[in-house]
Amino acid sequence: MRKLILLSAFSLSGLAPASVSAQEKISGFNPTSASTEIKLEKAMDSLISPKDQQVWMEFLSSRPHHLGSSQDKINADYMAKLFREWGYDTELSSYQVLFPTPKTRLLELLGTKKFTAKLEESTLKEDRTSGQKSEQLPTYNAYSADGDVTAELVFVNRGVPADYEVLRKAGISVKGKIVIAKYGGSWRGIKPKLAAFHGAIGCLIYSDPLDDGYGAGDAYPKGPYRPGDGAQRGSVMDMPVTPGDPTTPGFASTPDAKRLSVAESPTIMKIPVLPISWEDAKPLLESLQGPVAPDEWRGGLPITYHMGPSVAKVHLKLAFNWDLKPVYNVIATLKGSELPDEWIIRGNHHDAWVNGAADPLSGMVAVMSEAKAIGILAKQGFKPKRTIIFCGWDGEEQALLGSTEWVEDHASELQKKAVAYINSDGNSRGFIHGGGSHAFEPFFNEIISVVKDPQTGVSIRDRRYAVEMVLGDRAKRTRIMGNKTIKLSALGAGSDYSPFFQHLGIPSFNIGFGGEGSGGEYHSIYDSYDHFVRFKDPGFAYGAALASTAGRMVLRLANADIIPADFTTLYSTINGYVGEVKTLADNIRIDAEHDIAMAAEKLYDLARDPKEPYVAAEVSAKVPFFNFSRLDNAMVQFKTAADSYKKLSAKAEQLPEAKRNELNNILFQAEKSLLLDKGLPRRPWYRHLIYAPGYFTGYGVKTLPGVREAIEEKNWAEAQEQIGLLSGVIEAFTAEIEKANAVLK
């Protein structure tokens, strides 16, 4: 109690804390409200305590707290209790979701060099929670199929489409085989998906030490990197099609929901999949025969990597409990004083694969710092204009279960009320990074230019600019020198912003710090408090900086007179993407022309080594020219409207309240016009036509996904159709800007 009393004594007229620079103007605020806002933000900073974060993390990471575990519920209750103490209207929002856990895991190499995989991470005396064996989820991939398969092994590198092309050329088929893939290069779920597509009957995914082990740096506990028996848990549900409970795709897992069976689910993997350590992988890789793998396939093990197949067979047996488990989302609301039906939502997940100090708690405790500070300020009399909702999501690791079910459950209300969603998911020492809706890039830059970097004292924007310059090549340095604007990256998938952003079109962000806290603890028992405070963010200085940054985003969006959207930035970003897809089409056309000519001249046959196996590819078809004229015209109109808005809105903060409200409603709803109701081809859940995760890459973003993926997949009719659909949403978005312009005229 003592601490709370001390903090509540703080007043808005207090001294500016050291962590922010002076700032006078804030976009979207009139001079008076800006002045209040600046004081408020400084007050918030002074209430953010690294010590709090340390205490919370130590508790929350004290035992394994995956979805369905007893600690998961204990943690949700712990957080809910705190949010309530801080003055939030708090509920645990629960849904029953399908979450398979292992009953049987067996992996053997048969034949003369028989080997049985250990499939277990060691208890380390340097890591106090690593020995909590009875509560730990073993190493496995959630939503793997049950299976008992025995077959020869084939090495498929990262298991992405280009790798299968290499295997095809070498005459190696995975049909009826078990494949072994390296982690990395794609989202893990793509590997078994493509393996199954090519006829494989099982899939192993291992952590190669070159990427994730001694090749990256000293292994734990000497250094932060993955040890020899460390393996990466993780979901292999087909999330690029739909996240959320795989038995309720596109609708909430409410008690009355009509569920699909496991067999009917479109996103549960069709073959057994198991993640393994490099120590377990080594004997398997050593058993491979066949051609030596290409240079770029080779990893860090002291062996010659062959593509396979093996002569010796591999036996993989997996069985799971296909149980429903409850997710417990913590939802904490502080009602808006003026515009209660405009919601600013801030979230991070709280569930982990094991103890999850870095992933997710390092982000969760920042959310808690923000909530605590804003709660105290509210008790002191500050009332946000708009409603603020803090969320701790459960079941993120499996498939964004908690957030997706909640968003699906509240879709119509969110579509009406949600102004923005701000996500984080882990944090460490280093440099700010942010992805999100590009209309808010200037807004993001205003904030990062006032938050100070804990290690250097300059703004986190200046530090990020410094590293971009120092690591940049000559061309990049020439391009960005003197322009400290930090680009928002485009969001793909991989955390809880996806349902808000790509399903509902709510302007969204994903932010965090990193780059100086790398390690190999990801989804292992070593993502622990002990590991975190040694290697990730000792002293929680960057946890505090994240709270300062995200807290400002929340407060500014909650209190802005005018939602600070800048459509010229969005225009220029999308225009860049349009240029990219045109270049992509041109390049694919040139490549096809080259391929046709080279095949006609038999160059492939002449260039190959006649002593190596070789299977010629089918010759490319010619690539048509696409009609981009509607899109080009739409982009011109978009630019005109965006430029006009920029001019017309210069003093919008000083409009009468009714006008402002009318304008704001247009502004925060505008991004929804970039959705297409029927969604993307073959995955209707993803409706945003500007940003989506890659269908064949997973987490990695594909911008203008409908057009881009149709071209990449050489589906020419679909590409032309998608150019039309994209033009349509750009036209609709432009109409929204013109509505805003009409209000301002």
Next chain:
Amino acid sequence: MRKLILLSAFSLSGLAPASVSAQEKISGFNPTSASTEIKLEKAMDSLISPKDQQVWMEFLSSRPHHLGSSQDKINADYMAKLFREWGYDTELSSYQVLFPTPKTRLLELLGTKKFTAKLEESTLKEDRTSGQKSEQLPTYNAYSADGDVTAELVFVNRGVPADYEVLRKAGISVKGKIVIAKYGGSWRGIKPKLAAFHGAIGCLIYSDPLDDGYGAGDAYPKGPYRPGDGAQRGSVMDMPVTPGDPTTPGFASTPDAKRLSVAESPTIMKIPVLPISWEDAKPLLESLQGPVAPDEWRGGLPITYHMGPSVAKVHLKLAFNWDLKPVYNVIATLKGSELPDEWIIRGNHHDAWVNGAADPLSGMVAVMSEAKAIGILAKQGFKPKRTIIFCGWDGEEQALLGSTEWVEDHASELQKKAVAYINSDGNSRGFIHGGGSHAFEPFFNEIISVVKDPQTGVSIRDRRYAVEMVLGDRAKRTRIMGNKTIKLSALGAGSDYSPFFQHLGIPSFNIGFGGEGSGGEYHSIYDSYDHFVRFKDPGFAYGAALASTAGRMVLRLANADIIPADFTTLYSTINGYVGEVKTLADNIRIDAEHDIAMAAEKLYDLARDPKEPYVAAEVSAKVPFFNFSRLDNAMVQFKTAADSYKKLSAKAEQLPEAKRNELNNILFQAEKSLLLDKGLPRRPWYRHLIYAPGYFTGYGVKTLPGVREAIEEKNWAEAQEQIGLLSGVIEAFTAEIEKANAVLK
């Protein structure tokens, strides 16, 4: 004898052998002489026997035959006897040269994990000559200093200048330390040279398995790659300064020559240096402390690579016998019938580090095939117009000893008489590659377009074009599609063309096949007959193809009515280099501007990890603009003269003999005007201002070396001076072309 009788029955009117395509016109030949030449070349092809090469190689590689060994002399005598049988006026040309061999080699890791390096390659039952221990040179670096040093170890990656910059930034000094460097990334001698420059007292060079071992492919004897105890012998004499006997720099090691002492020699290494296997390197690398090495430094061992220093000390003790040994060059001459004082010289070395099947015998046996075929043809009545000299060089491995001393000894005669030198140095299955004087690029292309590839039946030019296209990226494919001209590469150093080319300005070539016979036998006891016939060129089909190719080069140059020089190709090649050095200067200027601005804004300090050691670099000085006008003007005149020559020389083959002789003399002497008498800065032996080995890179070529290296080394005054000197030789070369034009007018 039977075979010789059979072969001598062959007549010039015989059927065309299958290995060449029809060709009617040959540059430099009038229609009549072209027709004779074509028949002659076909006759030569039919006399080239893979079986001969196999027999010769089996004998020549039967025992270790390094410089000074008894087998070295036996081999020289064997070859000389054959050349004499084939009708050549043959001598063994001998010089006494300094060649140190090891007395003591000791390498230990001291401290708690004491380890003594094995320093020996294993006898393998699959390799019949690998057990000839008493005759093998042990693993060592020739021209290492004697030394007995004990110090901490530092890992310096490849040991090139950029690596020392990384160490400096991390605050790690090599002063008083022993360094360990990976082979590769530079010529080996650069590594101890730079280590000594930075204050190191000893140097180890190891073969990392990522580059040269299991990371490249299956290790010997399973596959062709270097096994765990394999090490790379080799010279570390400072050859980028001068090759040849280090005690007679720039003059021949004749009996009356005044020799420098070892201490006086400018090119003998100043610190002890030892090459080791990765098995010997591993405990040493594991002893390193300090920061983790950057990603791009890391190799294929299953350890985390640290930069050092080690806590435990390393003890390196080396002592050598500094003896004079005789080189035996085999020089076989067939006098020209019409122009005996115009010499076509063709050579390959015959000495090896151990048994040397691939390096050098695979090239030497091709030379012997050419000599045998041409000798038989001469006995049948064919007399070459010009004199042909076949050379088997000794002592190449140490420092091009045999060729350099011979060239220095015969410099004035060679300058008058040598038309061209054609070198090879090893050969294997794959694709033709050639480097050399760019005025002869069309000549080279005419030849490779008629020699057939043994595996595919198309010309070796078409096969090379195919692989360039297939491995090329989109831009390269677009650039070269349909243009099958194969570029000659620019020659740096690393084989016996260097004294002819870079010291005397004699038009030179270096050719061979490769790309499908890679392995890790280089400079080890496993470069054996057994290894060669399994992995390099089974059946010697490419040995025969090399003889067909180089033999044609010899015959065409020997018989041409007009030396087939094309100055427009030379112009466009040099003009490309001029563009490169201008871009280099511009880029260094931009980089300096960036560096100055970034340092002023403290960006380096902001971007670095404050927890890692860091020492700031000195800020760059501004880079001046250079006056390129004289060079630009010289290049315009060069182009004009070259274009005129091309037009005027269209029918030069039909000129009267006296005119032709006058013209030819200008043509083959022209390249000498690209020499500068006083040579390059700090290395007067290298006099060619277009091509030289890199002062800090070794083998790797630097084109326009005077200008380019001055800019790279930021010596602005020297850069401007060298631009003037380069302009001077271009002007002098242009004057030669104009003389030729005057003859033609």
